[in-house]
Amino acid sequence: MSFRLAAYAVCIEDGRVLLGRHVSGNWTLPGGGVEHAEDPFDAVIREVAEETGCDAVVERLLGVDSRVIPAADRRPGLPEHQNVGIFYQVRITGGLLRPEPNGDTAESVWTPIPDVAGLRRSSLVDIGLALARARPATGHVAAVPVGGLIQH
Numbered sequence: 001m002s003f004r005l006a007a008y009a010v011c012i013e014d015g016r017v018l019l020g021r022h023v024s025g026n027w028t029l030p031g032g033g034v035e036h037a038e039d040p041f042d043a044v045i046r047e048v049a050e051e052t053g054c055d056a057v058v059e060r061l062l063g064v065d066s067r068v069i070p071a072a073d074r075r076p077g078l079p080e081h082q083n084v085g086i087f088y089q090v091r092i093t094g095g096l097l098r099p100e101p102n103g104d105t106a107e108s109v110w111t112p113i114p115d116v117a118g119l120r121r122s123s124l125v126d127i128g129l130a131l132a133r134a135r136p137a138t139g140h141v142a143a144v145p146v147g148g149l150i151q152h
């Protein structure tokens with residue numbers, strides 16, 4: 001089994017959410033892996049800057065999601081994978097949206113929330129939006145159904 005600890009930014013403004021289009025074509029939230037000895041709080045700010053070109057501040061912790069993706073749902077030859085994602089409500093404070101230099105984010109776009117359902121997207125987007133809507137006191141989101149246009 002592989003394991004990843006990651007921090008994700010849920011940036012919602014005027015009924016829109018900030019999404020990044022991965023070079024694979026899937027849409028996702030700004031964010032990514034927490035580096036060794038890095039605080040996830042710092043990681044999410046770093047990831048937003050790297051992927052979008054924008055400065056951001058964390059407003060609150062939304063919650064933590066832990067899910068296992070079975071080997072059968074991954075590319076052939078890849079093992080079962082556990083992703084522990086820490087989701088933060090983040091506000092953009094400056095900068096200009098741009099592609100990630102030498103990275104995997106081809107573009108970042110403010111997307112109307114109703115339009116998200118029609119996008120080929122990472123399950124992380126639905127998890128982040130569910131946490132932003134529910135703001136569970138425990139910080140734990142109930143299982144978010146995965147299917148349709150959602151990709152791992």
